[in-house]
Amino acid sequence: MILLHKTLFSSIAMLLLILMVRGCGSEVKGPTRYHVSGTVTFDGKPVPFGYVRFTPDDTQGNGGPQGIATIRDGKYDTAKEGKATIGGPHKVQIYGISKEAEHAGEDDPALLLPPLFPGYTTDIDLPKENTTHDFVVPVSKK
Template sequence: MPRNTRDHLRMAALSVLLLPLVLGCQQDDGPKRYDVSGSVKYNGEPVPGGAIVFTPDSQKGNRGPQGTARIVDGHYDTARDGRGTVGGPHHVHVIATESTTTEASELQGPLAEHTFEIDLPQEETTHDLDIPAQRR
């Protein structure tokens, strides 16, 4: 067999053997994340749009990546348009807007903004958020 053909066969065999290793390395090796969903209200009314950021509370010994979610028509779900949380104590920062659009021409200032201190379980959960009325 010509040397060039043997080299190609060796490379092909090596590629097949290494494929599972390469695919395994592409998985998210970070901590396990858990999905959080729920409703978001301000002054008793569903929040039309906005965003939520879940930041592990390092002062209480919690570490890991942030979780995120979009608010759409008064509801959020990290499984839909976001990333789950690691569970444990979190600072949950909510920015509520009057619109679900992201078009620059239609963006307005926030309707409300608030940070909650929440201890989330290390499992999929539902947590409703009620933003307190803000003084103007």
């Protein structure tokens, strides 16, 4: 009889543990996020390294978390290196540096090289689905 109670108690405890663990983290918090990928060019060439930041445009009634992606050899993808975006109007900021500058300041911040271009900002309206978007950073006239 004691063995039956121990087995029953162990089974119930295991079931409760499984239900508690399964319940933790199953709820997605925040808005649905979507991945964005594409290319970034400057002066007709792929941007070697940098990042693209997607900020929901609150002046257009769009609020939520930012998305970000690393640019490598002219390509970016929030699914590979970054955070996905929400849909709707966004302010997009693009920063690009030469490939050599990617690790230049790790040991000595004085070795940081200048950017390829001043930070570039543009507006886009992202769909509420995974999408691609290519950016052409204009060459500023001096």
